[in-house]
Amino acid sequence: MPRQPVRLLTERLSLQQPAEADAVAILGILSNPSVVQHNPSDLVTELEDVETLVRHWLGHWERHGFGNCCVFEEKTGRLVGNCGVRWMTIHGGRVLNLMYRFHPSTWGRGYATEAAAALLHWTQESLPAELVVARVRPTNLASQRVATKIGLRRDPAFDDQGEDGVDWAFTDRA
Template sequence: MLAPTRCEYIAEVPRQPVRLITARLSLRQPAQADAAAILEILSNPYVVQHNPSDLMTDLEAAEALVRHWLGHWETYGFGNCCVFDEKTGRLVGSCGVRWMTIHGDRVLNLMYRFHPSTWGHGYATEAAAAVLHWAQESLPAELVVARIRPTNLASQRVATKIGLRRDPAFDDQGEDGVDWAFSDRP
């Protein structure tokens, strides 16, 4: 399994990440200024083909999404991150964990979305591995679950490459249909 090259933490708050750094990527808390780049990614029908309800069509929706992500960060000290290519500084995707409840169990939902120009280059795997490593190190008692549509084979490959296993006990109905679960449960 891939692990982050480096994780910078806030000194006063144990285990709260400032940013995660991998061989090629930097993951950090989103800022409102990131909304336009998030819109560029989530307005692409190919990016949301397995979750069409996530399609964004205007900047106001992207700004609201960033505010939602920041609310989770303010409450819990972690959440969805913006992912940047370290070489170019370009925002190329989002990846992170956030609390959710599945079948009455509170879990960390792992998500990742990337600009199509990065597909096939291992960016999603690299970012998801870094986030999973952080979650397992910082919140070791918590279950991490990636919810993936049955037809999204690329996302399933990312989940299995980082060590998640198919976990049908957490399959659930999502907004766009059934979501298969992949978890780090032993």
């Protein structure tokens, strides 16, 4: 299986494999109710829970050579979000789930689109036979815009029940 580079660079962002030291900054993002408004079960308020989550992300990296990345502003070095691809099963089939979450102070700057586009490009180049799916709540218009801006299309065949309700699928399927 191809390994994602330790660091993907875009014009303004650096996407890197998470480190345990990133847990405090990640908590600052995932503990914000606005960030998980459409997926309230993903709210994390305790550092220990984020440390467990980071270990889970690192386990995916160890097993598969890629996974969820921490996203840093190149100019400031500030951790502003996370974006990644991970294996998951939808309707009995294995797919790559593309996800992105960013601190509200960065919303409207195009960071999610920039990071997701970089990861989608890497995935399509490195794992061309695999289906990429972004799962988005029907009311999350901002995430739907990110998915369509990077070239994913609404694909109801992969809609699925998530923890917080129905997730619409946006895929790179032709």
